[in-house]
Amino acid sequence: MSLIEKMSRQIEVAGGLIVSCQPVPASPLDKPEIVAAMALAAEQAGAVALRIEGIENLKATRALVSLPIIGIIKRDLPDSPVRITPFLEDVDALAQAGANIIAFDGTDRVRPVPVSELLARIHQHDLLAMADCSSVQDGFYCQRQGAELIGTTLSGYLTAHTPNEPDLALVRALSDEGCRVIAEGRYNSPEWAAQAMKHGAWAVTVGSAITRLEHICQWYQDALTKAVK
Numbered sequence: 001m002s003l004i005e006k007m008s009r010q011i012e013v014a015g016g017l018i019v020s021c022q023p024v025p026a027s028p029l030d031k032p033e034i035v036a037a038m039a040l041a042a043e044q045a046g047a048v049a050l051r052i053e054g055i056e057n058l059k060a061t062r063a064l065v066s067l068p069i070i071g072i073i074k075r076d077l078p079d080s081p082v083r084i085t086p087f088l089e090d091v092d093a094l095a096q097a098g099a100n101i102i103a104f105d106g107t108d109r110v111r112p113v114p115v116s117e118l119l120a121r122i123h124q125h126d127l128l129a130m131a132d133c134s135s136v137q138d139g140f141y142c143q144r145q146g147a148e149l150i151g152t153t154l155s156g157y158l159t160a161h162t163p164n165e166p167d168l169a170l171v172r173a174l175s176d177e178g179c180r181v182i183a184e185g186r187y188n189s190p191e192w193a194a195q196a197m198k199h200g201a202w203a204v205t206v207g208s209a210i211t212r213l214e215h216i217c218q219w220y221q222d223a224l225t226k227a228v229k
């Protein structure tokens with residue numbers, strides 16, 4: 001059975017929660033052993049897959065969990081806004097470290113390596129490709145190029161002002177056109193995640209609301225300070 005088929009069955013049984021274990025950079029939690037422990041806890045709690053950034057985090061996590069791992073590498077490039085898995089060497093390193101699925105920036109922006117080359121390299125490793133998209137156009141393009149999974153990851157992040165709510169309309173538009181959609185980005189409550197599934201998502205990735213303690217504290221702090229003003 002293919003990985004997609006196995007995951008589809010698991011999603012039917014356990015729901016489609018993918019947990020992104022990416023601590024806030026330089027947080028006291030930003031350590032491979034802590035990332036791996038969060039991932040194991042997510043596995044034990046019924047997640048169907050994990051999203052892990054960076055080679056050391058991926059290796060530590062791979063050693064502890066058997067769930068499918070979506071691997072990424074984030075970089076800050078001087079000459080391109082593309083951050084997620086921009087290079088072919090990144091794909092090779094993620095494959096080597098044990099990723100089952102490799103996610104990359106699928107937006108139509110100035111980039112060091114074309115989407116088609118990244119996809120070809122991921123498929124040479126016999127892994128699945130997830131395109132992190134910002135729009136319907138990105139999603140359709142990457143699907144046509146052969147990405148098995150289309151993420152809404154980058155919706156709202158290409159403009160100066162990021163909305164607070166997730167982009168359910170994008171989930172619906174992509175899924176109506178036959179994309180296998182992973183809803184991702186600002187699914188900060190179980191209710192929003194459930195809405196994503198109702199809008200045709202195949203699975204939902206949640207990061208901040210589960211694994212970024214500082215963000216969660218900030219949400220509470222903001223609400224509490226507002227309440228007493």
Ligand SMILES: CC(=O)N[C@H](C=O)[C@@H](O)[C@H](O)[C@H](O)COP(=O)(O)O
Nearest residue numbers: 020153157184185186187206207208
């Ligand atoms: C835009 C970008 O770079 N997103 C990143 C992609 O890996 C992560 O920082 C997010 O945490 C992840 O997409 C999950 O989203 P949320 O944390 O909203 O649940």
